[in-house]
Amino acid sequence: MTKDSLSYFSKEDISKGTIVTVPVRRRLIPAIVESTERIEDVKTKLRQSSYQIKKIEKVNMAKIFSTEFISAVLDTADYTTGTAGAIINTLVPKMILDNPKKVNVNKHYSNTKKNIQKGMTYEQLVLQTDKDERFGTYRSLIREAFARKQSVFICMPTLVDVERFVSKSEKGIGAYMFGFHSGLTKKKMLDNWNSALNEKHPIAIIGTGSFLSIPRSDIKTIILERESSSFYKSQVRPYVDIRVFADFLARKIGARIIYADSFLRIETLYSHYEGLSAELSPLRFRPLSTATHFIIDMKNYKPTVKGKYEIISHEMARLVEDTKRDAKHMFIFSARKGLSPTTVCSDCG
Structure with missing residues (x-):
């Protein structure tokens, strides 16, 4: 399968998604039909074409993709300004593209x-x-x-x-x-x-x-x-x-x-x-959590006579020690208190 879209003609009525065999240079390769037009509707375009359109060598009649899938591929190609071949090459597993004969054909396509x-x-x-x-x-x-x-x-x-x-x-x-x-x-x-x-x-x-x-x-x-x-x-x-x-x-x-x-x-x-x-159900913006929440009033930790004060509470210190001892992880989020040089640590101004 090439990544480009090429034009061929056939006497048979072929639908989108059908696997066919087409000549490309000196080789015969499998291809997926992405769209079809009646010759009567494009006679003028064919006469003005600068190249000769080749005939499809063989119609395998293996329709491994639905018509709706191919239509969605074409819409995606327009959206990304890419080719349908490149989109299919991205959206379909390589194993399926390389082995179309081993893939079962679903006869009940959606309408x-x-x-x-x-x-x-x-x-x-x-x-x-x-x-x-x-x-x-x-x-x-x-x-x-x-x-x-x-x-x-x-x-x-x-x-x-x-x-x-x-x-x-x-x-x-x-x-x-x-x-x-x-x-x-x-x-x-x-x-x-x-x-x-x-x-x-x-x-x-x-x-x-x-x-x-x-x-x-x-x-x-x-x-x-x-x-x-x-x-x-x-x-x-x-x-x-x-x-x-x-x-x-x-x-x-x-x-x-x-x-x-x-x-x-x-x-x-x-x-x-x-x-x-x-x-589908009311949107939930607050994730559920089993974590226990508690608030510690730091006003209880007043400075000593010599001016020393606690930066973190005793409860926080114990949690840090327990985390280190158990080799676990902890995330501490702290909002700034004022502007430098009046912040607690005086080094983030």
């Missing part, structure tokens, strides 16, 4: 218009709470989706996040939960991919962003866990942001997308305050 008629339309939601509560919410959403005969995709920023959630959530839904990340072996990744497509029961896919390309027609909920993570954005061209692509894909397939984190990004919160997204 966006049909889904919208059933009331399954795009919706943007936000969820801001601590991790344990988010994970509990995800498990509830998965069970609700299964009851509606729908699948769920939970997008994680790293493979560590994928493994952590899968290990904590196997009970009850483990038989229909599939984990995907770059740490899987080629065989395991291919087996999981094909199993996810062949499973007739709704499934929960837990994976990194490159596995949003899995063509399950019944995915109606996309969750972006830890949506503020910088790992969602690629560091090389075409600088694809998985969060942007996921939003485009949700719009195409008529799904709801949930942005979730302990603290959402500023742009996500702004979008919510502008009325572009709704709350």
Whole structure:
């Protein structure tokens, strides 16, 4: 697969996402159909073309990506000013691109218009709470989706996040939960991919962003866990942001997308305050903590006759000693008291 978009012609009716074999220079390589046009509609353009359009050598009829996925790729390409080929190269696992013949073809592709008629339309939601509560919410959403005969995709920023959630959530839904990340072996990744497509029961896919390309027609909920993570954005061209692509894909397939984190990004919160997204549950801005809080009045530590005084309380001193003895960590935050040279230590002016 090249990263550029090239034009070819064929007598056959080919849909988006189909794998074909095309000539590039002196080689035949596999390619993904990203768009099609009828020759009658582009006759003038073809006559004025400065190069001769070649014929597609072979139509493999292996449609490993849905039409909606390709449409979302094109929208992302416009957003990033990149090519569709470069976007696909970033969003699809290399193992899938290199082995299209080993990938099962899902014959039941989504029909966006049909889904919208059933009331399954795009919706943007936000969820801001601590991790344990988010994970509990995800498990509830998965069970609700299964009851509606729908699948769920939970997008994680790293493979560590994928493994952590899968290990904590196997009970009850483990038989229909599939984990995907770059740490899987080629065989395991291919087996999981094909199993996810062949499973007739709704499934929960837990994976990194490159596995949003899995063509399950019944995915109606996309969750972006830890949506503020910088790992969602690629560091090389075409600088694809998985969060942007996921939003485009949700719009195409008529799904709801949930942005979730302990603290959402500023742009996500702004979008919510502008009325572009709704709350899945009330946003929580104060994280829950089991720590014990207590206030010490330093007025009780009065200077001695010789002018000596305590900078920290005896309680604080004991905590520091206990921390050092147990080889633990402590963070001490102290606000400045006045301006230099009237600060307590007189050296931060």
